[in-house]
Amino acid sequence: MVLATLIVVRGAAQQSATRADSVKAATIRRLLELTDAAGTITSAVQTMVPTQRSAHPEIPSIYWDVFLDHVKRGLPQLIDSLIPVYATRFTQAELDQMVQFYSSPAGRHLAQAQPDMLQQNYEIGRHWGARIGAELQDSLSNAGGVWSDLSAQSKMRSDLRRLIVAEEDFFADSVRYTTTIGTGGLDYQLSPDNTIEVLRLTPDGWVATISNTKTKTTCSIFIGATSIPPAVKEGEPMCQEAGAR
Numbered sequence: 358m359v360l361a362t363l364i365v366v367r368g369a370a371q372q373s374a375t376r377a378d379s380v381k382a383a384t385i386r387r388l389l390e391l392t393d394a395a396g397t398i399t400s401a402v403q404t405m406v407p408t409q410r411s412a413h414p415e416i417p418s419i420y421w422d423v424f425l426d427h428v429k430r431g432l433p434q435l436i437d438s439l440i441p442v443y444a445t446r447f448t449q450a451e452l453d454q455m456v457q458f459y460s461s462p463a464g465r466h467l468a469q470a471q472p473d474m475l476q477q478n479y480e481i482g483r484h485w486g487a488r489i490g491a492e493l494q495d496s497l498s499n500a501g502g503v504w505s506d507l508s509a510q511s512k513m514r515s516d517l518r519r520l521i522v523a524e525e526d527f528f529a530d531s532v533r534y535t536t537t538i539g540t541g542g543l544d545y546q547l548s549p550d551n552t553i554e555v556l557r558l559t560p561d562g563w564v565a566t567i568s569n570t571k572t573k574t575t576c577s578i579f580i581g582a583t584s585i586p587p588a589v590k591e592g593e594p595m596c597q598e599a600g601a602r
Contacts, residue, residue: 378444384452385443386436391459392468394439395432400472402428404479414521414592418529509569510596512548513576516567517594520545520556521580524563534563534580559583562591574598 389395406421443452458464523545524534535542536556547553547567554575555566562581569575576596577588587597 381444381449381452382440384449384456385440388443388452388456388459389436389439391456391464393472395436397472397475398432398435399429400476401479404476408483411522414525506572506574509550509572510574510576512551513567513569513574513596514594516548516551517565517576517578520565521578521592524580534558536563555585564588572598 403425406425410416410418410421447455459468520543523543527533527535527543536558537543538545538553538556550570552568552570553565554568555564555577557564559579559581560583562579562583564577564579564583564585566575566577566585574596576594577585578594579585579588579591581591584591588595
C-alpha cells in the first residue's frame with residue numbers, strides 16, 4: 358500500500374511538472390512569435406551572407422542560395438531549440454510579463470522595427486570597424502620601419518582579395534575574366550600607394566602582382582592552375598621583398 362501510494366504521488370507530481378513545462382513551452386513559443394524570432398534570425402543570416410560571399414569567392418554562388426534555402430526550411434527546428442534557453446532563464450511570471458509587453462502597441466512596434474534596426478546596427482558597426490582599421494593602418498604606415506612595411510602589405514593583400522571579387526563579378530556576367538579595369542571591365546579601384554605590376558590572363562584564370570610605394574615588398578595572387586611567385590596557393594595572396602627567395 359505504501360509503495361502504491363508513493364507511485365501515485367510520484368506520478369501526480371510528474372504529470373504536474375509536465376503540464377507546467379507544457380504551459381511554459383507554449384508561452385515561450387508565443388513570445389518568439391510576437392518578437393518574430395524567426396524573421397530576425399533570417400534577416401541576420403541574409404545580412405551575413407554577402408560578407409561571406411566576398412570573403413570566400415572560391416565558393417560557388419549557388420552554395421549560398423542553397424544555404425539560405427536550408428536556413429528557411431530549418432527555422433522550425435531552430436525555434437524548438439530556443440525554448441530550453443528561455444525556459445532555464447525566465448520564470449513563468451517573467452515570460453507572461455514579456456508576452457504582455459510584446460502584445461502591446463509599443464511591443465509590437467519594437468518587434469516590427471527590430472530586424473531593420475539590427476541590419477542598420479550591423480552596417481554602422483561594420484563601417485565603424487573599417488574606419489578604425491584604416492586609421493590604425495595609416496598610423497602604422499606613418500610610423501616607418503617594419504610597421505610601415507606591414508601596413509603596406511596589408512593594403513596589397515586587401516586589394517588582391519578585392520580583385521578576386523571584382524573578377525568573379527565580371528565572370529558571372531561575361532563568363533570570362535579580364536585585364537581591363539574601368540569601363541567595359543572590372544569595377545575596381547586600388548588603395549592609395551598601390552600599383553598593379555602584373556595582371557595577366559591564364560588558360561583557366563589569371564595572375565596578379567601589386568606593389569606599394571612605401572615598401573620593396575610585392576604581393577601576388579593567382580586563380581586557376583598557373584601560379585605566380587611568391588603565391589603558392591590559389592586565391593591566397595603572398596608577399597615577398599624584391600630580390601628575396
